[in-house]
Amino acid sequence: MHRPAPAVVSVTDLVVGHGTPLGPPLSFDLAAGEVLAVVGANGSGKSTLLRTVAGLLPPLAGQVRVLGAPLDARSRSFRAAVATDLGDDAFLPGLTVREHLLLVASGHAVPDPVAVCERLLAEFGLTDRADAPPTAVSSGQRRRLLMAAAFARPRALLLLDEPEQRLDPGMRRAVTARLRAERDGGGAVLVATHDGDLVRGCATSALVLAEDDVRSCAPEQAAAAIEAL
């Protein structure tokens, strides 16, 4: 008998917050080949939601399941399946941009990690700065490195918090195209963003967070909601 694959992420009656609830309970499913954009004003809870789904914050109520299992960020299966760029930059002293990428790819047993990393360095415009430590590149270049690192490893789910931050317009368009390719290749993406063009360019659905309200809508409506903020 054919059983449908479980949602990559399944959220039921989830209440997030730092001690006190932020907004009403949330429920949504995210399947392979989908990009769910989370939009809303500053402080509406986008990062808090992403950090909860990443297992960095405990839910105040409700459930998050990842690939059919209750969220357990310490489990090997969760760590193997979930790639994140939540904007936290922590780097190892003494390692270059290239070496950071290689560390991620090798740590996840990616075949031919050197070739994978060189491709990502070129794609994210970092080849010229690959031998510098991350502390010696620009803030936008560090952001490119964090994003490249998320793509340097296998993943079923990608969690991104405002990937457009600090990127120039050309790289924003490139990231949007990258997320479209992720979606079309069967990946699942949960992305918080203030970038209407990114939502239009890659999302399959959206959640609009507001005080005491959460609305599920089509990408075009979410992009319009961003532009109305």
Ligand SMILES: Nc1ncnc2c1ncn2[C@@H]1O[C@H](COP(=O)(O)OP(=O)(O)OP(=O)(O)O)[C@@H](O)[C@H]1O
């Ligand atoms: N570490 C923290 N401790 C306590 N409260 C926090 C913490 N981080 C965020 N908050 C609060 O939680 C609420 C939601 O913040 P969150 O960062 O999730 O919003 P956001 O929608 O991602 O905002 P932005 O668009 O500015 O990134 C805000 O009121 C914020 O002040």
